[in-house]
Amino acid sequence: MIASERAVDSSAVRERRRRHWRYLQTQLLESHTVTAAYPWLESWVEPMRAGLAGAVDHTRRSLASLLNQAELVEAACAAALPSPKFSGAPAFVGLGTSSPWLLQEAWARWQQECAAGWSGLEAGRSTATSVLYAAFGRRRRGRAEALEGLDRLVDNWNAQARALAAQSAAFPLRPVTVDVLAIVRDSVTGREEDQLTRWEAGVIAVYQVTAHWPTGSVGLLAPSPVAAQLLRGGSLVLEAEDSDCTGL
Structure with a gap:
């Protein structure tokens, strides 16, 4: 297999894992939305949700293993x-x-x-x-x-x-808390729209260190340029440590 074919194959594998991971994430986020609205379902949903949370993290790590941190x-x-x-x-x-x-x-x-x-x-x-x-x-x-x-x-x-x-590379990693946006489905057409770019999804997959699924947020420990870009985007960041060490 020539290099270009290997690159295409690798890209397809990454894309399949991203979609699967985001689908599982969305299911997990929706389960918390349901139990927040109907608390009496919590004891019934929680055992299944624990397994789903494990699957989300396993798929995240699998995707992260395919990504190049330097490129992010x-x-x-x-x-x-x-x-x-x-x-x-x-x-x-x-x-x-x-x-x-x-x-x-x-x-x-x-x-x-x-x-x-x-x-x-x-x-x-x-x-x-x-x-x-x-x-x-x-x-x-x-x-x-x-x-x-x-x-x-x-x-x-x-x-x-x-x-x-x-x-x-000389600067320390920065803690950032971001909102994990669920996939949005059009109620009429059924079309799905992922609110995360591939870069944002890749950053979460690679740099996530904690997760708080009831609020739909995860904690990252990311290189300074990555944290700065998340802050510039603005739509995902819930909390970030102030820093001006990069000048970016």
Whole structure:
């Protein structure tokens, strides 16, 4: 099996385990919602819930074993990078006067892909490249030069994120308490929406140290850039230790 096929297979395994883990989490969270509303069911539900909590933790550890912690930290650092300023460079002459805002869009797509995913910084490259392909359409003149120029930019963005991640290794881990959001089901269509990004799910899987399922919260002990990114997101964090040691 070639490397690309192994990568696809590994990604599929991670995705299956994530979905299974999130399904079990949602069942566990819903069981607490039910007993909070109908307390007399507690003695009947609790024995089954204890087994479900064990299955949730076992599946979490299984998923965590498939994830690369360094890539989660690098993704957090990519999300923290300030937006660069773009001007007309010779490599992008084929884009005409639109080149600055097209490069800004490529940067935004790269950063969003890195921040939401768990597959490493290179996952953002194809997303950024798609912006230029769409801009050129069927035109070929200047496209190769622009794509090469964008590759160099992405190399630089990746290097900046990895440099920040390397700097953060000297800082202590930070405790963070986050809200575990259940999968939402549309009552009409039955469609399900996971409120956690893959990066958020990966961070919880890897860095969880405690769980308090009646309130739907878990405690993490995470690298400083990861904690900082969770705080920037804002929607999950319930409590975090104040720290300005990273400057992120």
